[in-house]
Amino acid sequence: MPRFRSAFLPSPIKGEGFFDRYAARLALAPTAVVAAVFLYGFAGWTGWISLTNSTLLPRNDFAGLAQYAKLWSNPRWLVAYGNLFIYGVCFIGFCVAIGLSLAILLDRRVRGEGLWRAIYLYPLAISFVVTGTAWRWIMDPTMGLQAAVQGWGWSGFSFDWLNDPNRAIYALVIAGVWQSSGFVMAVFLAALRGIDDEIVKAARIDGAPTWKIYAFILVPMLRPAFLTVIVLLAVAVLRNFDLVVVLTGGGPGYASDLPSRFMYDMGFRRDQLALGAASAVIMFATFLAIILPYLASELRRPR
């Protein structure tokens, strides 16, 4: 992983004195300290709290894995944790598929490309709270899409996912994908544009049709962009809190609950700090279990 390590090694610039050699390290030191304390320090503290019986206030009475036992017997947590995977897979899958398709279409040098790019990128500029509210109205069967289509005469039309415990989580996926696929498009488009034109020309001379050039040459070359996109989207999945609160409120019941909302409820609203901390640790561990092997396999790949 030379790219990642270079910043911590002495500057490759030859020779001249202490400052030149350690400038990079000096510049990075404050950030490193801040990260060590506020990120890793507090993450560790959360881990410790999850092993106690803390309720309203943090307490330092070691309780072993009691909170984890409680967590895995809580029906709401089981739903929320399962939803993390449903939402995560659908959200990342659709975002990548749609974002990549849009990027390829725009890469064909369509007329008014700037306008299209802005249109698809625009949702990203909106906060999840606004996205959630707008989609809640759109998907509200009494005043949104269903009411409109029925008003046009298709009285059998039904789009009632917000009230359907089995589908509410997919309503979240729709809103999330709408918001984020433009961003994915932007990353892929930039990566496509970064590829040397000579490669495409060479393929053309060999007589490859356009779709084959994309499928077998260009898209495989987007591997680093895939890495960026998937890691960032995975983080977005884990952090999704505002969207679920505004769009479904975790409902109907707790059918569309997500771990982040569970953690907030337990830790800050229901005086179960330790249980909330335990759920946070599980979220973090899940994320690491999925992302670390992926990162390792991608970064070790010989170039």
Add this chain to the structure above:
Amino acid sequence: MRRRKILGLAIGVVFIASPAFAQQPTAEVLHWWTSGGEAKALKVIHDRFVAEGGKWVDNPVAGGGGDAAETVAKTRILGGKPPTVMQWHLGLSLQQLAQAGLLGDVDAVAAKEHWDALLPPLIAENAKVGGKYVAIPVDIHGENWLWTNAKVFAAAGVAVPTTWDEFDAAAAKIKAAGYIPLAVGGQDWQETIIFADVVLGVGGPDFFDAALVRLEDAALESPTMLEVFAELVKIRGMMDPGAGNRSWNETTNLVITGKAAMQFMGDWAKGEFSAAGMKPGVDFGCALAPGSGDAYSIAADSFAVPRVADPDQRAGQLLMAHVVMEPETQRDFSFAKGSVPPRKDVPLDGFDQCSRIAMNILRQSPHLLPSLGSGMAVPLAQGGAISDTIAAFFASPMSPESAARALRAAVAAAR
């Protein structure tokens, strides 16, 4: 030029920071009363406090119905820089703070002004830890209210129900007349209010006490609880397709605009009706939920007093205790906020008929009950477990039997 500016700044800082110039009861007030009516209500306290010689440092933390403010307060107390007084939900969490040695008290004022005699016992008990007042009660909100649209009731030709049988009959007629009988907001806490109202109305105050205060297993899975869920099954059938995650005020709006006939909601709903220009007893009705009798389930706001070292702040706490409990402050505060005063001797003059119902009950009824979401009797952990179960019940075709079983299991797991 620049140097002079810095000098000026430095002198300013010295003046602000120097305690020798203060010598005045000072209160940094941490609160989440930021919306229209709430802010007006808080200003009542602010004005009295300043008029009686106090220095008020306002510290609003908006959001989350107080979650944000309470989190900030906890953090600051633990960090050794407590606010002078902090808005707090009256309840069990005060005991935890007090046991950790983080709270002071205002017993000097409370004893002198005879708070024990002035407050309903339930409020006094919850404001005290170890016999000392650690919080100053500010207002009381009731949760077993039925809000009705008079026009819709007239159109459907029914009277406001006082029993659950009447409620079912009225709902059927209202539905037949083309209205939504009951506006339900599909959020856990709103559905939990309905549940608690049915528990109280069907089972009576003693059953409410056994099931939702003492959380007895026998009560949670009793035949009475099955009756409660049987009624809730009917209510579940009345929900309109737009109920999902609908906020309480959007839900109230259905009643205001005459699309729906009734809503079960706490007395803060009154403000929405008033803001729409409707008059109690004329355009809209406020009645206790069917079968409530003289029982009233309540939650209360207070100012809790952290342990402070600074004598000015200590004086500020005592002055705040005196000011907040003055009858005029209590009255004007509740006028502005739509709550009712905790103090029992505030005259009824000027209060609307809804508040009068509440105030009369608070003065006389032996059946004051802590509402489930208040955290006064049931720890928030178990209260939350109950509302999770109720929300799941409303979102699925769960039977009364399995609902009661799930309820008992959820409460046991949260112990």
